[in-house]
Amino acid sequence: MLDKKFSPERQSAFEARFEAQKIAFGPVVFQCVRYAWKRGMLQAIADVGDTGLSVEQMAASGRWTPYVLKVVLETCLSAGVVYLSEGRYVLDKAGFVVLTDPITQVNIDFNHDVCYQALFSLEQSLDAEKPLGLKVFGDWPTVYEGLSQLPEPARGSWFAFDHYYSDTSFPDILPDVFATAPKRVMDIGANTGKFTLAALGANASVKLHLVDLPGQLAVADKALQQAGLRERASLHPTNLLDDGAALPDGMDLIWMSQFLSCFSEDAIASIFRRVAAALSPNGQVLIMDTFWDRQRYDIASYCLINTSPYFNNLASGNSKVYQSDDYVRLAKAAGLDLVTARDGIGYCHSLLRFAKGD
Known part of the structure; x- marks a missing residue:
């Protein structure tokens, strides 16, 4: 087995604390970045290129209020999805990936539509080794008995995730x-x-x-x-x-x-x-x-390792x-x-x- 270490070799205590806060606020960042993608904020910024857009310019379109733009884009800024240049938001590299990379989009949809609500029960699922998070969708012993009956968009996102990888x-x-x-x-x-x-x-x-x-x-x-x-x-x-x-x-x-x-x-x-x-x-x-x-690359190992909680909490429990x-x-x-x-x-x-x- 290849040795795996996902953190930098010489991570300082300050850097480690910053990484820990990213974990603490991970669910918040996920939802705000998803909102910016799904509601067209990232696309609007991408359409103007490196000139970027101010909050006032984006609000003038009538699609979002200044308040919503500030809340969402400031979180996106903290996550490296956008950056600020002379008061304007510009799409950063991570934002470009969210906006254009199919596997990233499949992963976001799967985690939001299938896993997100159910993960609130992960602690109980791990203790019992049973998929207790599945109750958000139906009363089945495992997700496999319920696949054909999963509500949308969970069903579509489940199959898109499964098929994209295979x-x-x-x-x-x-x-x-x-x-x-x-x-x-x-x-x-x-x-x-x-x-x-x-x-x-x-x-x-x-x-x-x-x-x-x-x-x-x-x-x-x-x-x-x-x-x-x-x-x-x-x-x-x-x-x-x-x-x-x-x-x-x-x-x-x-x-x-x-x-x-x-x-x-x-x-x-x-x-x-x-x-x-x-x-x-x-x-x-x-x-x-x-x-x-x-896996050759740590990014693949990271995605795969973090799919295991889905198997515990929704799929089978064990x-x-x-x-x-x-x-x-x-x-x-x-x-x-x-x-x-x-x-x-x-x-x-x-x-x-x-x-x-x-």
Whole structure:
């Protein structure tokens, strides 16, 4: 595992105290910057370039009062999103990122629409190891049972977050998927069928077996029918938290993408045992996931590490973004050995290939 230290080597006591205050006021800064982005303040400033805009000039548009502008833009100033030049606000580099970077916008929407209200219950969720924050949306044991029923904008932001991180990786990994010429592929945690559609489109002879909860498979079923690929796909509604729920056997390849991080270590161990039993004699397992210890840049590790509280508070109560060694250890216990590991896929994915041990 790569060593990680997110603070500067020679951080002074004064600098450390400043960083601590950023943590203390983090929720306030988040909401004000989001407001400035969503309500068009940042765009209005960006439109005039380096000349910037004064509060009076912006208020003259009638879109915001001077009071609101001062409250929001002063917080943005403190966060390095804008800067002041001769009494005018100018977009700074962090503000440009908020305004133009899709992954930043996806992360902001996810944290606001899905996580923000629920995080008030994080303390209780951590103590109980149950997703108690989920109550802000509905009465489900985990978020996965309620995905198809989440209210908007939470539902849209959840899927945008999930797909943005995974979809960019699919074109890169399809050669890995078909490297062993599999004929029967099982997609565990198929969700809305994105990977299945990509695999069926890339190979005319392969057959896919989709495993997920009924609600997700209903969405995947519709997508497969619309694409004219339904006849090469079999749906297997399964609750993987049920240790007795067996998987279809004789699989040449079993695929799991951003799936195992939804479960506790005990549940992952159970899934690995059933996966091993479902493989054909020469079958293999491909796992694509976001491991915080395999990232080249600290910014990626930072985002991944701070996604783990969502898994505790909303998803399942006992899952997280794992280190890669956790998967390798749990797979080994189920009789699966790591064959290869490939990093740098998409934004922050790695691909682990396993096979049955001797």
